[in-house]
Amino acid sequence: xxxxxxxxxxxxxxxxxxxxxxGYAATSVRDIxxxxxxxxxxxxxxxxxxxxxxFSIVEAAATAFERSAAAAxxxxxxxxxxxxxxxxxxxxxxxxxxxxxxxxVFVTEWRHLxxxxxxxxxxxxxxxxxxxxxxxxDGLAIGAFHATDAALAATFxxxxxxxxxxxxxxxxxxxxxxxxxxYVDLALRALSExxx
Amino acid sequence: xxxxxxxxxxxxxxxxxxxxxxGYAATSVRDIxxxxxxxxxxxxxxxxxxxxxxFSIVEAAATAFERSAAAAxxxxxxxxxxxxxxxxxxxxxxxxxxxxxxxxVFVTEWRHLxxxxxxxxxxxxxxxxxxxxxxxxDGLAIGAFHATDAALAATFxxxxxxxxxxxxxxxxxxxxxxxxxxYVDLALRALSExxx
DNA sequence: CGACACTCCTAACGATCGTTAGGTAGGAGG
DNA sequence: CCTCCTACCTAACGATCGTTAGGAGTGTCG
Numbered sequence: 001x002x003x004x005x006x007x008x009x010x011x012x013x014x015x016x017x018x019x020x021x022x023g024y025a026a027t028s029v030r031d032i033x034x035x036x037x038x039x040x041x042x043x044x045x046x047x048x049x050x051x052x053x054x055f056s057i058v059e060a061a062a063t064a065f066e067r068s069a070a071a072a073x074x075x076x077x078x079x080x081x082x083x084x085x086x087x088x089x090x091x092x093x094x095x096x097x098x099x100x101x102x103x104x105v106f107v108t109e110w111r112h113l114x115x116x117x118x119x120x121x122x123x124x125x126x127x128x129x130x131x132x133x134x135x136x137x138d139g140l141a142i143g144a145f146h147a148t149d150a151a152l153a154a155t156f157x158x159x160x161x162x163x164x165x166x167x168x169x170x171x172x173x174x175x176x177x178x179x180x181x182x183y184v185d186l187a188l189r190a191l192s193e194x195x196x
Numbered sequence: 197x198x199x200x201x202x203x204x205x206x207x208x209x210x211x212x213x214x215x216x217x218x219g220y221a222a223t224s225v226r227d228i229x230x231x232x233x234x235x236x237x238x239x240x241x242x243x244x245x246x247x248x249x250x251f252s253i254v255e256a257a258a259t260a261f262e263r264s265a266a267a268a269x270x271x272x273x274x275x276x277x278x279x280x281x282x283x284x285x286x287x288x289x290x291x292x293x294x295x296x297x298x299x300x301v302f303v304t305e306w307r308h309l310x311x312x313x314x315x316x317x318x319x320x321x322x323x324x325x326x327x328x329x330x331x332x333x334d335g336l337a338i339g340a341f342h343a344t345d346a347a348l349a350a351t352f353x354x355x356x357x358x359x360x361x362x363x364x365x366x367x368x369x370x371x372x373x374x375x376x377x378x379y380v381d382l383a384l385r386a387l388s389e390x391x392x
Numbered sequence: 393c394g395a396c397a398c399t400c401c402t403a404a405c406g407a408t409c410g411t412t413a414g415g416t417a418g419g420a421g422g
Numbered sequence: 423c424c425t426c427c428t429a430c431c432t433a434a435c436g437a438t439c440g441t442t443a444g445g446a447g448t449g450t451c452g
Contacts, residue, residue, distance in 0.1 A: 039402080
């Protein structure tokens with residue numbers, strides 16, 4: 001019985017901001033309620049536990065990353081590993097800059113999920129990371145990428161990308177698009193054999 | 197009156213492991229005490245608050261990063277920006293892999309410090325990041341690095357490097373040295389004009 | 393009009409939090 | 423032997439935690 005009403009979405013939105021700013025464990029149900037101008041007990045008309053709120057946020061973020069990556073690589077022009085990696089990087093940056101708070105909660109707070117839910121998200125994270133890794137492996141196979149450890153290179157890239165969620169500010173010096181451009185360039189240069 | 201006895205150091209060590217595994221806010225003083233086989237109240241014979249323990253860990257980590265970077269760039273051969281960046285990356289990876297728990301607490305939990313201490317650490321972090329940024333700027337000035345946004349490139353690199361603290365395991369597939377080698381390579385390729 | 397769903401309230405529950413007070417056992421140094 | 427110090431103990435403090443129980447107001451739909 002998952003509630004999807006407007007108030008329920010407001011809870012996720014407000015909680016994302018607080019979890020992002022202070023962390024899940026340091027944010028109380030009363031903090032979230034206060035931001036919504038209601039009593040803590042009233043939260044339980046919409047959610048069944050604090051962890052449910054975290055899961056809902058993390059779930060939505062995971063889905064956003066998956067959908068964005070799938071859409072970016074569905075493009076027929078993304079058959080070339082170099083183009084595909086560029087598309088993956090760009091898609092990842094776009095998801096983060098579109099909702100940095102939700103994204104940073106996804107990246108940093110998922111360990112506070114219950115074991116079952118944590119495992120489920122972990123599996124999806126592994127599959128997502130595998131998109132990057134196998135793209136790098138494909139590039140290595142055709143000689144487009146410089147010989148390296150594909151798994152390590154994927155981790156290098158993804159941690160750099162996820163870091164954006166921790167420092168990005170919508171009113172900052174660089175727009176999401178500019179960051180995406182720069183990060184695509186850095187990623188391709190780090191890996192390509194002749195990307196100049 | 198900062199205590200520096202053996203027991204005090206044990207507290208930092210045990211607390212680093214717990215803060216790394218569960219986060220500062222989700223770790224209780226009783227958790228730390230239990231890992232030391234003493235009562236929670238007995239902790240206060242050695243520390244004056246839970247936050248003191250966090251600060252002590254973060255402080256030590258900050259000093260380790262600063263010292264390692266200073267030693268790496270003191271080398272006369274590090275006058276070339278490319279060599280200097282390589283030395284900075286290698287030094288950073290070494291500090292992390294030498295004590296990943298302390299490093300990850302430094303990277304992820306410092307926001308739970310009191311405002312004054314947080315600011316002090318923030319200033320030191322900024323200075324440390326400036327080492328990377330100015331090295332990149334120096335490389336740009338002599339044409340050794342591909343034209344890019346130096347501040348953004350430094351952030352890209354540092355977040356990728358700090359990510360190591362979150363996934364590195366001493367008994368993992370790759371040794372700290374191997375990781376350092378790969379990351380130096382990825383960093384120089386990402387930035388250099390002709391690093392092949 | 394009546395039923396129902398939605399949203400929020402007050403009050404309170406037991407658990408756990410960081411921390412303090414006050415005391416004791418054991419070893420070191422005079 | 424006596425004193426001091428270190429390291430630990432039991433007991434408890436007030437605060438805050440996530441959560442439940444039970445009720446009330448409001449709007450919608452038949």
